Amino acid sequence: MCGIVGAIGSRNIVPVLTEGLKRLEYRGYDSCGVAVLKDGALQRARSTSRVAELQEQVQADGLGANLGIAHTRWATHGAPAVHNAHPHFSHGPGAEAPNTKPGHIALVHNGIIENHEELRAELQALGYLFLSQTDTEVIAHLVDHLYEGDLFAAVKAATLRLTGAYAIAVFCAHEPQRVVGARHGSPLVMGVGGVDAGERFLASDAMALAGVTDQIVYLEEGDVVDLQPGRHWIEQAQAGEGGAVAHVRISEAQRPVRTVTAHSGAVELGPYRHYMQKEIFEQPRAIADTLEGVEAITPTLFGTQAEQVFSQIDRVLILACGTSYYSGSTAKYWLESIAKIPCNVEIASEYRYRDSVPDARTLVVTISQSGETADTIAALKHARSLGMEHTLTICNVATSAMVRECKLAYVTRAGVEIGVASTKAFTTQLAGLFLLTLTLAKLRGHLNAEAEASYLKQLRHLPAALQAVLALEPQVVAWAEAFARKDNALFLGRGLHYPIGLEGALKLKEISYIHAEAYPAGELKHGPLALVTAEMPVVVVAPNDVLLEKLKSNMQEVKARGGELYVCADGDTHIHAEPGIHVIRMPEHYGALSPILHVVPLQLLAYHTACAKGTDVDKPRNLAKSVTVE
Incomplete structure (x- = not known):
């Protein structure tokens, strides 16, 4: 979602700011901007176009300075418009629209301020002028109101008034050698460092600083950081006696500088048209990398404390959102059928707000590509507040908040995923969840040596099996031409392939904007069959499993109503192409691991349908890659 880059040094840092924004473009945004302190005055450029256009505007305006902040905005409060784009300036008492001069404060913000209406009314009564509909402008005015010659003190005081989630970067016209940042949620x-050791930077993601510095400090909840040339310090908000909150100086040992190799978002596309296509075809390598070094099923795959933690659990609770929720839904079938352990899967944003029945002997598993998904982190904290301390995350970013929050972790190695619609992150999550299933099964006495060896052999063969599925792309392209002319689609699956149908429908709606739903095939006659006509393509995930004959009956129900069937079928299912039935033959049946293969044609279908429609595949409208607000 929104992205922040800030910098202070001795050179012109505007190119650093705008290049940082380009590396964050994959997260999704609808406006962008940069602000600097030049000749003692606040100056900025803002755009509702791409960062490339902002760079042209910056160059035309001659915007350059040794201190500045920049932002990509994904709209929450207020429409995507220039006046709502960040950075925001304060406009203190006495300012008049429309030609008001900026005040002293420039600020960018990620997150949502829940008490912004109350603060807005208070500040308006003091004479502050609001030029946007954003909650962010409230923070800029609040810092201005509290400013008494010390920006760090003003930001600390302001954070005590804010309710909600925020990461902010601020500078003041009166302090030309200072940038202040703060985070909560x-x-x-x-x-640290860059061209020279004195440079300091802020960013919402270490990737924004790739190629600038690899010396990274991860700020924690309640941290406020003061950046000046050649030095910085951090204070953290801590509750004292009687509920009073004070900021306490944090030592360097508590927030160490880490060497982080962040790959630039500007990865070469090579022969591919879009990052999504590239990432679909990277799945064999991503799976191989994720499984590298797995020679046996052992708890240590998940951390040194894993065996102790796993011995103290009787059930599993999976918390996730979006695509990650569907990977968790697939894992539920594995965990209950192979490991024989009860498993619940909850949408993170729903779980944290409902009354549930906690059990201290539950393994709480969070799943997230970025490891920064706000709803999932909040749900994790809620579960822990209920006394469920056994936590594990399946995550693609080793340095993320999710990994730091959980006792145990399995870090997938999908590599940087730039396309908003997740593909290789999903299949690598499934690989990690399958390893978790086998580990719990082995510890609970449900996985003998022969079965373990068989599963490991199948896992090692997965990259080759995926390569064979990717070779089916030309057949999927033919399907996509038909789908591009439709307004709706229905996806059907049974058993552990039902979540794969859900994921296929999500992919299609995300990037092609075609309305799509998924149902367990057995539910057809309980309502969805009323939607079936010749204009409603019906995609069927048809592995050769115990539910195959039931699934064939469901397909006949569709055909009898004039529906057009598009079937991804295993080779030995005896499902053949005929009028009204289009078949793509999967190379082989893959047993319990079949979902990892069957999702690939659905990814390709969504991708090529979107291409046929001419949509923005990698940056679909209204969506963001890393959802860091509730």
């Missing part, structure tokens, strides 16, 4: 990192 939204990620923020600091970079």
